[in-house]
Amino acid sequence: MWQRIDPGAAGFAPDLAERLDALVEEGRAAGLHGVVVARHGRLVLERYGTGEDYAWNTPLGVVDFGPETRHDVRSVTKSVVGLLYGVALAAGLVPEPGEPILRHFPEHADLAADPGRAALTVEHALTMTLGLDWDESAPYTGPENSEIAMEMAEDRYRFVLERPIVEEPGKRWSYSGGAAALVGGLIARGVGRPLEEFARDALFAPLGITSFEWMAGEDGVASAASGLRLTPRDLARIGQAVLDAEAIPASWTAEMLRPHVPTWDGFSYGYLWHVGPGERPGRPGEPPSWRAMAAGNGGQRLFLFPDLDLVVAVTAGAYNGDGQDAAARAVLDEVLLPALTS
Structure with missing residues (x-):
C-alpha cells in the first residue's frame, strides 16, 4: 500500500x-x-x-x-520480463547473457546448424541486436506486424529464430518483440513453470501486487512482448x-x-x-x-x-x-x- x-x-x-x-x-x-x-x-x-x-x-x-x-x-511488459530474467539469473535458473541462445531451444537443432544463428546469444535478445529480419512498423492489428504474426504462430520461438539473418548480431539495435519472447521462453523453461506464475510469485507478490492479467497468444503462451495488464x-x-x-x-x-x-x-x-x-x-x-x-x-x-x-x-x-x-x-x-x- x-x-x-x-x-x-x-x-x-x-x-x-x-x-x-x-x-x-x-x-x-x-x-x-x-x-x-x-x-x-x-x-x-x-x-x-x-x-x-x-x-x-x-x-x-x-x-x-x-x-x-x-x-x-x-x-512495458518487455521491461518487466527483463526484471524477471534478472531474478531468475540470480537464482541460477536461466543461462548467462553470453551463452548461445539456441542451446536452450534444443528442439530447433536444425537452426543451430546454421553458423550465423548459432552465434546468437541471450544478450543479443536482451539488447534487441539479434540481426534477424523483424518489422513492427505496421499497426498491431494483423500479421503484417511481426509481433502479431508471432502471436499467431504455432511455435513462437521457431517463428523468431528462423527469421532471415539480415546483419551480424550485436551490431545494431532493432526493435523486436521476438527478442522479448525468447527471453520469456528462457525464463519459463528455466524455472519450470509458466512465465506469469513465476512473475506472480517472484516479483508481484513480494511487491504487494495482486491484480494483474497476462494475455496469451494463440498457443496459450503468455506474451512476453506485450501481454501485461x-x-x-x-x-x-x-x-x-x-x-x-x-x-x-x-x-x-x-x-x-x-x-x-x-x-x-x-x-x-x-x-x-x-x-x-x-x-x-x-x-x-x-x-x-x-x-x-x-x-x-x-x-x-x-x-x-x-x-x-x-x-x-x-x-x-x-x-x-x-x-x-x-x-x-x-x-x-x-x-x-x-x-x-x-
Whole structure:
C-alpha cells in the first residue's frame, strides 16, 4: 500500500495537482488515462480520466479509469520480463547473457546448424541486436506486424529464430518483440513453470501486487512482448522496486540499466529497458531527462529518475497512431519537471 505525501513535502510546487488538471482541461494531454507520481517511495499524485480503451485489440468501450482499473501496458511488459530474467539469473535458473541462445531451444537443432544463428546469444535478445529480419512498423492489428504474426504462430520461438539473418548480431539495435519472447521462453523453461506464475510469485507478490492479467497468444503462451495488464499504481510500484532494488538484485538493475547499444538521439538500450542520459546535453539549467524508461504502444510509459528518487507511470489510449508519447511528454515537460523545487 502506498503511503501518501503532499507535493510540497515531496519537493514539488504545492499546486502540482492543479497544474496537471489544467494541462488536461486545456487539451494538451489528449488520450491520457492515468498518471501516478511517486517520490521517495511515497505517492505524490495520481489522476485518472475517461476514454475508449482496448485489451490488446478487443474494444472495451469507454472506460472510467480509477486506482483499481487494470490497463494494457503493452511493451512495458518487455521491461518487466527483463526484471524477471534478472531474478531468475540470480537464482541460477536461466543461462548467462553470453551463452548461445539456441542451446536452450534444443528442439530447433536444425537452426543451430546454421553458423550465423548459432552465434546468437541471450544478450543479443536482451539488447534487441539479434540481426534477424523483424518489422513492427505496421499497426498491431494483423500479421503484417511481426509481433502479431508471432502471436499467431504455432511455435513462437521457431517463428523468431528462423527469421532471415539480415546483419551480424550485436551490431545494431532493432526493435523486436521476438527478442522479448525468447527471453520469456528462457525464463519459463528455466524455472519450470509458466512465465506469469513465476512473475506472480517472484516479483508481484513480494511487491504487494495482486491484480494483474497476462494475455496469451494463440498457443496459450503468455506474451512476453506485450501481454501485461496492470493498474498504474502497480506499474509505479514496479518502478519504485527498480530504484530500491526491492525483490530485484541491485547488481542486476545496474547492469540492466547500463547503456549497451545506441538507439536514437543520444539515447541507448540496456537489457529490455530504454536508457536515457539523465541530463539534457547542451541545455544547462533545464530539468533532467529520465534515466530509464519502459514504453508501450498507445503511450504507456514508466519513467525512472534515480537521482531524484522519482517514478512516473502514465497510461494512455493513443494506440497505433502518431504522437503516442505526446501525453506523457506533456505531463513530464510541462507539469512535473517544471514543478520541482528540490
